[in-house]
Amino acid sequence: MAPSRRLPAVVAAGVLCACTLLFCVTADDWTSFAEIVKCDELRLGQFVCEDPEINHTTQEPRRCTNYTAFAPCFPAPNISCKDYGGNVTLFTGKEIGFFMPFPCRNVNGYSYKVAVALSLFLGWLGADRFYLGYPALGMLKFCTVGFCGIGCLIDFILISMQIVGPSDGSSYILDYYGARLVRLSINNETYRKTQSDP
Structure with missing residues (x-):
């Protein structure tokens, strides 16, 4: 009778081990899926952006609207990230992953x-x-x-x-790489470093 009492305990332990193993594998898969970031949140070195196409007449990037232009960016090969629709894609380095915004000026x-x-x-x-x-x-x-x-x-x-x-x-x-002056201004959101008294 002793072996028959141990059998349910062994089966229960086996089921518990199998469930634990299944949970660990599922948790690892979930963790790796949760670590996939959006394509526009990739770190430097994980993507390359093209230089903006400059209009020779205005010396500003083409398709500049509301002081913003966009350049296509390509995630590096074997990088996975989520596009704007939330789809996870493994990139080869030739597909556009996102568009990087950068400032431009209004000229007339x-x-x-x-x-x-x-x-x-x-x-x-x-x-x-x-x-x-x-x-x-x-x-x-x-x-x-x-x-x-x-x-x-x-x-x-x-x-x-x-x-x-x-x-x-x-x-x-002005020439795109010419001598452009940028005015610096201070507002309420400007960080001010406190001076220490000597």
């Missing part, structure tokens, strides 16, 4: 080089201000012969430093 045809040249050579006639869309200031400079020379110098400095731009709020056409 006003050339920086032309504005600086007009300000330098014909600024005393107000040609620079007429070109940038400020007819009242252009007429004032024309009538006063460039504010007696001081106004021409001030306008040349403001235009060459890209402080004065086109009147419609757009940016100058």
